[in-house]
Amino acid sequence: xxxxxxPDIHITVSEGASLELRCNYSYGATPYLFWYxxxxxxxxQLLLKYFSGDTLVxxxxxxxxxxxxxxxxFNLRKPSVHWSDAAEYFCAVGASPGTASKxxxxxxxxxxxxx
Amino acid sequence: xxxxxxDPRHKIxxxxxxxxxxxxxxxxxxRLYWYRQTxxxxxEFLTYFQNEAQLEKSRLLSDRFSAERxxxxxxxxxxxxxxxxxxxxxxxxxxxxxRGLTDTQYFGPGxxxxxx
Numbered sequence: 138x139x140x141x142x143x144p145d146i147h148i149t150v151s152e153g154a155s156l157e158l159r160c161n162y163s164y165g166a167t168p169y170l171f172w173y174x175x176x177x178x179x180x181x182q183l184l185l186k187y188f189s190g191d192t193l194v195x196x197x198x199x200x201x202x203x204x205x206x207x208x209x210x211f212n213l214r215k216p217s218v219h220w221s222d223a224a225e226y227f228c229a230v231g232a233s234p235g236t237a238s239k240x241x242x243x244x245x246x247x248x249x250x251x252x
Numbered sequence: 253x254x255x256x257x258x259d260p261r262h263k264i265x266x267x268x269x270x271x272x273x274x275x276x277x278x279x280x281x282x283r284l285y286w287y288r289q290t291x292x293x294x295x296e297f298l299t300y301f302q303n304e305a306q307l308e309k310s311r312l313l314s315d316r317f318s319a320e321r322x323x324x325x326x327x328x329x330x331x332x333x334x335x336x337x338x339x340x341x342x343x344x345x346x347x348x349x350x351r352g353l354t355d356t357q358y359f360g361p362g363x364x365x366x367x368x
Contacts, residue, residue, distance in 0.1 A: 141294075173359070180256075180343055181295070181359040227294050238347070238355050239285065239308065242294030 139164040139230050143243035151251050152220050158213040158246050160202075160228030169231040170211040171240065172202055176224045184226075187211065198222070223250045254279060256360035258344050264366045265334055272330045273363045277346030283355060284327050286319055288312065289341040289362070301327060302349070334367045341365075 140163045150156055162168055169188050173181035185196025192204040202213045211228060225247050229240040257276045265271050277284050282303050287295035298317070299309045303324040313319075316334075321327040331338055341362045347355035 171356075178364070180258075180361040181345075183356065183358065186356055229294070238283070238349065238357070239297040239300060239310075240287075240295070240357060241297070244292070244294050 139168075139232070139241045141228050141230050141241055141243035143226075143228055143246050145246045146244070147247045147249065149249040149251060150218050153217050156213075156215045156218045156222070156248070158226050158228075158248070160211045160213065160243060161209050162211060162228070162230045163209065164230050168211075170202075170204060171229045171231065172196065172200070172211075172213050173227045173229060173242075174224050175227065175245075181227065184213070218248075218250055220250045220252060223248055256344055256346050256358055258342075258360040258363050260363060261361060262364045262366075264368065266368050267334055267336060269334055270330065270332045271334060271365065272328055273342055273344075273365075275327045275329070275344030275346075275360060277325070277327070277344070278358060281346035281348050281358075282324070283347045283349045283357075284321055285345040285347075285357060286327070286329050287343040287345065289343055290339075295343050298329075331365075334365075336367045339365055339367045 142161045171186045172184040175181050184200050185194050187194050187204045225245045227242050227245045229242045259274045285300040286298040289295040301321040316332045319329045343362045344360045345357035347357045349355035
């Protein structure tokens with residue numbers, strides 16, 4: 138069964154500092170990986186996704202993530218954090234195409250940004 | 253912007269009552285998913301539809317839960333005889349899945365259910 142681990146429950150960074158959120162996955166085949174962001178009381182917004190090809194993917198709001206098969210990781214990065222980035226971030230893995238595409242999510246990392 | 257919409261946004265009910273939630277997906281999306289998110293957790297898959305066919309149900313979906321997508325457009329999720337453990341955010345997502353390609357799910361704002 139597929140699973141996702143987000144080791145950091147809560148991270149605090151200063152505005153303007155760089156950010157890296159960790160994500161490790163377990164999946165037997167080629168993983169399809171996603172990062173979503175959720176503001177309090179809201180639904181999830183897609184930041185970026187990896188299906189195949191270039192292992193460094195760019196997303197919205199200046200975020201990027203790098204897929205490392207050898208480490209089973211898909212860490213999210215941003216070079217300079219803005220106060221508006223404070224939210225909960227979820228990493229998710231999806232099944233291979235042609236099968237049920239249900240997503241399995243990690244437990245999330247709450248990002249706090251200090252001014 | 254016609255994203256995924258959900259109604260109601262909030263629902264407070266008493267234990268034992270039935271509740272129904274509605275999800276309107278993005279137009280032309282053929283897949284529709286339901287997830288449940290409890291406090292401090294990531295969303296958990298409940299069920300999904302390909303057009304009007306319900307193709308998979310999680311074991312989380314007890315027999316008190318039923319979902320429909322009668323015309324392959326909007327969907328409803330009904331919970332009968334609600335229990336306090338049903339209190340959660342219920343999220344709907346939709347996607348367009350072409351044969352052989354994986355799909356990207358777009359989420360609605362969710363329905364927050366509180367069972368007293």
